[in-house]
Every structure is written in structure tokens, then in C-alpha cells.
Amino acid sequence: MREKIFLVLANLFWAGNYLFGKYVVAEIGPLWLTFIRWIVAFLFLLPISYFLERPRYGEIMKQFWLPLSITGILGIIGYNLLLYGALEYTSPMNAAIVNALNPAIIVILSYFLLKERMAFVNVIGFIISLAGVLFILTNGHLQWIFQTSYNHGDLMMLLAGVVWALYSIIGKKLAVPPITATTCSVFYSILLLFPFLFLQPFPLAELSGKEWIGISYICLFPSVFSFLFWNLSVKKVGPSYAGIYLNLIAVFTAMITFLLGGKISASQLIGGAFVLIGVYLATNVRKTEASLAKDTSV
Incomplete structure (x- = not known):
């Protein structure tokens, strides 16, 4: 029961990222928002990963260092810059729905890059979701x-989905505990982002209390x-059971937008x-088949 509550809360907070991100990125831009988000997160992730x-x-x-740097460039820098950049042009609702395509993109790229099995129904699911x-x-x-x-923001979210899929595939093969892997990737990302901050001044004096709440x-x-x-x-x-809950991001975004x-x-x-x-068909059936195959081998 506790795990279900955790999964619901995780996706609720991720949905809030689209709504607050849309508001905050208009003031400080994708570069500074990405940097601030992850340097603060790093201060929390470091002790959490250690304990x-x-x-x-x-x-x-x-x-x-090389795969961790690559995952940092893809999942921390690339994905977040594309996400917050997209929110400058499109709505949080559109961004969340396009982002929901990510699991299906992971299945397709895993088939081509990792030669993982993919059933005909998975292909149909991907086509439906697309x-x-x-x-x-x-x-x-x-x-x-x-x-x-097309709306530039929607296209940027599609590209963000491909970047996230590559990040996930590399991370899947990385023999490092998940929280530690993210902490190290964030560290490398902070170092890589830092020199670019000098190209864009931080509008400290222009930020209101509401915007600081959004950043926090x-x-x-x-x-x-x-x-x-x-x-x-x-x-x-x-991961198979937890992955189903990712669909809640778009649902929560719609609910909050309406409220x-x-x-x-x-x-x-x-x-x-x-x-x-489409995402359900593209991912869930594949996992079920893998599960059945495992039971048969036993």
C-alpha cells in the first residue's frame, strides 16, 4: 500500500513540474532553471545515495566517468533543456501528453539498439500512441x-522523448546503483553547464515571491x-508494475489544469x-510476454 502511495505522489510531483515549469521558465529561461534545479537536487541526492x-x-x-557523463548530458542537461524550452512555446497539457509517448519510444529504440524482443501488438501500440x-x-x-x-514546443517534447529513451537505455546497462548513478550524472552535468551560465545573466531582481516558490x-x-x-x-x-503509474503524469496535469x-x-x-x-499496448504486453516466458522456463 505504501509503495502505491509513493508511486502516485511521484507522478503527481512530476506533473507539477510541467505547470510550475511553464510559469518559472518565462522569467529565468531553460538554462538557469535546469542548473538551479539540479544543483539543489544534488545537495539532497548526495547524502540520500550515501545512506x-x-x-x-x-x-x-x-x-x-564516460557513461555517467553521457547520461548526464542526455537525461539531466538535454532532456531538461528541451522540456523547459518546450514549455516556452506549448502548454503543460500538450507537453505532458507528448511526454507520455516516452515508454513506447524506449521500447522501439530498445528493439533496434539492444535487439530486445518486440511483439506485433507492441508495434500497433506505438502506432496508436504516435x-x-x-x-x-x-x-x-x-x-x-x-x-x-508545427508548434515548436510539441516538436521539442518529441525530441526530448528520444533523448530520454537513449538516457534510459544507457542507464539500464550501467552497473551502478540508481540513486548513486543519478547523483554522479548530476555532478558531471553541473560542471558542464556552469561555463554556459556566463552567457545569460540571472534575473535575480526581477523574481517575485511566487516565482521563488515555483523554483523551490x-x-x-x-x-x-x-x-x-x-x-x-x-x-x-x-519496474513493470511501477511503469503503469507513469500514465498518471498526463492525468494529473489535466486535473490540475482544469482545477x-x-x-x-x-x-x-x-x-x-x-x-x-497505445503506450499500454506498446509496453505492457511486452512485459507480460516476458513474464510468461520466465514462468515457462521454471
Whole structure:
């Protein structure tokens, strides 16, 4: 029961990242928001990883510096810059729905890069979820698929999904405990981001109290608490079961948007439904088959 609550809270906090991110990024930009988010998160992740996983940081960072740097560039720098950059152009609802395509993208890329098995139903699921995203990109007019202009934010979120999939695939093969791996990746990312901060001044005097609240939320809840709750839950219930809860991000984003008085269009509802159904088929069936194969071998 506790693990289910943790999974719900983790995805609720991640949903809040889209809503607060949309508000905050307009004032400080994607670069500074990414840097502040992860340097604060690092201060929390370092002691958490030490007490929960007891790693030998020196040996890990010496032996795995290259893959940890690559995962940092992809998952910490690349994904977050694309996410917050996308929120400058598109709505949190659109971003969350397009982001829901990520598990399906991971399945497809795992098939090509890792040669993992993929059933016909998985392909159908990916096509359905992609159709849902296209429905959103074209605002419900699929005949506009070949138009020359799309919302830049939605396209950036699609690219963010590919970046996240590559990050996940590399991380899957990394023989480092998950919280420690993220902590080290964040460390390398901070070092790589720091020189670029001089290209963009930080608008300290222009930030209001509400914006500092938004920054504090992003630094703590989706960056530290969500990750901690997620890893504690995955350790108990497994990634297959926990992965189903990722669909709650789009659901929570829609609920919060509605409660705050925002509007949800018909194309978002219909496209979002297609994405969630497609992702379920693209991922869940694959896991079920793997599970059956394991039972048969026993």
C-alpha cells in the first residue's frame, strides 16, 4: 500500500513540474532553471545515495566517468533543456501528453539498439500512441500532418522523448546503483553547464515571491522526492508494475489544469486517450510476454 502511495505522489510531483515549469521558465529561461534545479537536487541526492546505497564515489566516478557523463548530458542537461524550452512555446497539457509517448519510444529504440524482443501488438501500440501525438500536433486535423509548420514546443517534447529513451537505455546497462548513478550524472552535468551560465545573466531582481516558490517546488518535489519515492517503490514492486503509474503524469496535469481554471481541448482529450492506450499496448504486453516466458522456463 505504501509503495502505491509513493508511486502516485511521484507522478503527481512530476506533473507539477510541467505547470510550475511553464510559469518559472518565462522569467529565468531553460538554462538557469535546469542548473538551479539540479544543483539543489544534488545537495539532497548526495547524502540520500550515501545512506541508502553506501557507494564508493571515487571508484565509481573513475571507472564509469564516460557513461555517467553521457547520461548526464542526455537525461539531466538535454532532456531538461528541451522540456523547459518546450514549455516556452506549448502548454503543460500538450507537453505532458507528448511526454507520455516516452515508454513506447524506449521500447522501439530498445528493439533496434539492444535487439530486445518486440511483439506485433507492441508495434500497433506505438502506432496508436504516435497517432495520438499527431492528433495533438495538428490540433485534431490529421490532414495537416504534412504541413510545414508545427508548434515548436510539441516538436521539442518529441525530441526530448528520444533523448530520454537513449538516457534510459544507457542507464539500464550501467552497473551502478540508481540513486548513486543519478547523483554522479548530476555532478558531471553541473560542471558542464556552469561555463554556459556566463552567457545569460540571472534575473535575480526581477523574481517575485511566487516565482521563488515555483523554483523551490521544482528543486525539491519532482527532482528529489519523486525520484526517491520512485526508486523505493520500484525496488519493492518492480519496474513493470511501477511503469503503469507513469500514465498518471498526463492525468494529473489535466486535473490540475482544469482545477486552476485552464481549458482542455477536445484534441488534447482524444489525442491523450490514444497516447495512453497505445503506450499500454506498446509496453505492457511486452512485459507480460516476458513474464510468461520466465514462468515457462521454471
